[in-house]
Amino acid sequence: MKSIVLATLATASLMASSLVETATNAGLSPIPESKTELYKLIDNPKNPITEEKVALGKKLFFDPRLSKSGLISCNFCHNLSEGGDDGVRAAIGHKWTVNPHNLNSPTVYNAVFAGSQFWDGRDPDLEKQAQGPIQAAPEMAATKEHVVKTVNSMPEYVRAFKKAYGKNVKINFVKITDTIANFERTLVTPSRFDDFMNGCPGAMSKAEKKGMQTFIDKGCATCHNGVALGGSMQPFGITAKYKYAKGDFKGDKNGLVKVPTLRNLSSTAPYFHNGGTYSLKVAVIEMGRIQLGMKINDKDASSIVTFLKALDGRKPHMLTPMLPASTDTTPKPNLN
């Protein structure tokens, strides 16, 4: 009896290691367990992650006073209590403006693993990305001067910058956005998929493993690969026209569109660059139709969705930041 159990376990383990191999060959990678390996992926040699920068960057990320209105922080569209996004089809910003290209706020969780930032991939990294929405009129609508003046008006921020970068630090716009990006680089969410890939065969259920095999067999990993299971620029609507098309977004100059990460899909609906659908299964079927030229049947789509839920990650525990008080020189909110 014991030998049968052992043999069964051994077979299960063998099957698991074979699936890990299949997944690895298909280009899927886990978030590394070792901090050293993780930091090779998330750290920025030009602006290394430090505890001081992350703590400060977190405050700035949550500070609505960086926006023109004083009401919209980075966290408004990239809500860390939700999926690192906002749950609406197209981003809403200053004066309740809908994103002019109907673009959906991508999650900031695991964004560090993407090859580029924004749906048209126009920025290479989080540092550059962080400069955009703060200044964009339909988002935070601030000028660089507003941001710099706001941060410099609060002695607690100034002290924190000195602590993070040395006493001669010049707190300019780039330093501020670099610090926000430093925090964002730490927003990674290891999941049961990662545990499985990192050598724990029991971390994923049998149904999830089956779904993973289906995911790979259907060709989803052609684009959804790497640690992000996404993050590269790819053609969109290869075999058919995207059925939820709306507005003028056409991707980058070559028509390529950033592949979204598949991590934390349970909390990042609606899906696609314009939030075309709230149904993950519908999204899977649409992807098969327009990217792979195949009809993914209901059973296979459900199986793939079952796998995708194994990518729901463990979000970092973090204390709600307490922001410095405004001073007489802090720019006043402007709602117009």
Added chain:
Amino acid sequence: MKSIVLATLATASLMASSLVETATNAGLSPIPESKTELYKLIDNPKNPITEEKVALGKKLFFDPRLSKSGLISCNFCHNLSEGGDDGVRAAIGHKWTVNPHNLNSPTVYNAVFAGSQFWDGRDPDLEKQAQGPIQAAPEMAATKEHVVKTVNSMPEYVRAFKKAYGKNVKINFVKITDTIANFERTLVTPSRFDDFMNGCPGAMSKAEKKGMQTFIDKGCATCHNGVALGGSMQPFGITAKYKYAKGDFKGDKNGLVKVPTLRNLSSTAPYFHNGGTYSLKVAVIEMGRIQLGMKINDKDASSIVTFLKALDGRKPHMLTPMLPASTDTTPKPNLN
């Protein structure tokens, strides 16, 4: 030498205890240090504070999906990372609507100590208050049905309600808002003023103590008293017309206006029911003019402001809540 030091300390202590007595006689009360005494002030016998309710109420407080748009949580106007308010003159809500009566979002910190809620005091407690803004068209703009359906659509919320209230709980609108209020009851911020009043003479500086004496001497404690240093309904504009008047707000049916708490003023500008000024000193002088019929000179106003800063409290450390994922039955955001 030693005896001189001891004598000086004894005098200082005597002076402090005399000031505590003066303050007590003027109606100022500290937040009690003892949890038992504190709970006598903050607990609701009809809905006692429990760890389970507070944890759940915190999630609901931070959940923007309770609003019609899916974007505005309680925390949007009562931002716990700031002063428990939003820093703008008049509250902004659904579709960027300005509060139609130009009313400023009051801080939720220490709101439990107020005798009534809202600027016109129309609700007796936080439980009743929590029902208002969720449904108000210019705020969260939700229907009761939306809120109830949203919460019931997420198994994690349903489980948490059962854990908090027992397995037969009916998760209706009142139960949801009562739970939010349960969390809000815990948002108290003991300050150096409280430490001083509770028997620690060194907790306040000499200048702050002087300011406190000035505050009492000028008559500010006539309205700003109790644990909240405010929270009762009082006439407004007794000796002169309020110079920042704007819009149609006239107080309650007797023309009385809720006295705002003086706690955490450093992070709750702008001041007055319509956010008339961002300057605390200007606010102090205006109060003297229109409530006390006196010109508070610059020196005295500065001294009072110095005291008021001793009321900046220690905000609770709290983990950023991670909200349950939406499901297929969760109502979709409606931005219109």
